[in-house]
Amino acid sequence: MSGIRAEAFAKRFPRLFHMAEAGSWPSIQHHGLLSTSALLDLFEVRGEPRVALEARHRPESVTLHHSRHGTAVVRDQKPMDDRGLLRSLSGGLSPTDWYQFLNARVFFWVSRERLTKLLNARAYRDKRQTVLTVDTARLLARHEERVLLSPLNSGATKPFPAPRGPDTFLPMARYSFSYWDQKRKRREPVVELTVTHSVPDIRDFVLRVEEYVGGQPDTLIFEAR
Template identity: 55%
Template sequence: MTEEELIETYPRLYHMAHDGAWPAIQEHGLLSASALLDLYEVDGQLRFSLESQRRPESVELQRRGLRGAVIRDQKPMHDHLLARCLQDGLTPREWYERLNSRSFFWLSSERIWRLLRARAYRKQPQTVLTIDTAGLVASHRERIWLSPINSGATLFNPQPRGNQTFLRVADFPFRERSKRRKEDNVVELVVDHSVPDLAVHVLAVHRVKDDQVIGEIWRSERALATDHP
């Protein structure tokens, strides 16, 4: 896949954050779980439980001088199903650590709505960011990977995953997978560690609850009328 194909096919990226997260994202950027644990100086057994094992619930993080943050749950993951679909000798711990070291984006509004409508999230307000793909790729191309699956879920016929799940843009078999629906060809775009300048690439921020956009939090002057989840 070329960068041009990526940007033309998926001109917008989407990210679901916890309710009220936008001010912290403006200040620190989008941080992976591992980056959040670094920033909030979490270590020892607590860090192991949050970074190397499944998180059944979201966890609030606090540190003097910082806004509070939430490290999201991993409800769609189940260890016994994950172990069954892992390849290349990977263990669940290694997969959790791999996921937690990266920041994740959906490449289609269909995918972000699937997550928003999920039973675990639809009754609580969520913050949804709409992001300019071209700007983010130009700024972080050396740290970007693409995935053909939802790498953080093992529900409903979990797909095999391993060392070849995340591929560089140039290595992704986009044309070979072209018979699939657009939202099922490239599923995730991930960035190693964090995206400190994410706010520069955000076009709109909305508050969503129970299958409805309930408010607009922020909008860039560059945003189009269609820039919403």
Template identity: 50%
Template structure:
């Protein structure tokens, strides 16, 4: 991706979206967004719980400490190890793929995809906190740890997209021009991931909204408008 292409992407997708469990915002505000691996390290999780958390999670796993607060490692209901075994390339195994997922923080570039996820059978009956993030500011601060994906890497579905060693690519190596020919604006990158964690996330936040399905229930945080 060239600098001009990155500028185009940020114009088309000025807001990133992260879906968190209800009640997550206070801990995120205090610790930033942590990858699964970073959260397990921060909370000093025992080996038995850690092993379960690093595999596919059919349900969310709660991490809680009096001095750190409470965090929920999200379930991975849209992901199937059986389907991964069919669609993985480059001699990767499902365990390899989970390691790749667990080392990242994930953001959507499309509000439409967030709404589709919220409307799905697994999540539509529950409230979630949606973090809306200033894309340009986050990219400027963490560019060296950002990798992009052209697919939903954490879902398989009936017809899982092939995935492998080159699914996550640094910004400079991402084939944006190729996807521009195939997809409309807003869909040329599906996921923006940050390796490790995003500390001090609050400085990039535009809004934090509690949502149930497509309905906004409550605004938990909102950045002050910038001066003209």
């Protein structure tokens, strides 16, 4: 049987994790958790500068400036590149297609192990990071219809580009949860939970906001009562 119900998913993965740019919590509280595309909409980025950020590889993070909204950072895509995507994509998808798809979604890890691995990655471990811990059940209760699940780290092609294509991301009702659960011996049947465009009411689901340094929590910024 394919698919998993929201209640069962939240029981298996009661917490979601999102790593954001250090210092971004005030903006997230105000605007919500935005995908790259939603952030570019907010900052009114158009034309070639938008194409460069939304449809091509970003080897480095880019800081945006706006007269009303201040600054925001579009994060790099160091773990991914065109060469790896060309080797791994199927279904007629191009690297541009993949970048645009990823940039249109907000991403959450479903396990703390994946978060820890990212925090300790070479590109990020020496920088401060803001980490949101989110209540899975409450988020799904409001946004399940915009959720897609992935069995892999869709933003990485290094060191080995795992195969990916049109069916990598699927809604909960169609996701092959039992298959991946058995194949991986109950380890990581899901790697990513994504939400289309944005989670404008993310503050309603956040349990903790912490700043991490060197892969370890350093400062508690917010904790829900």
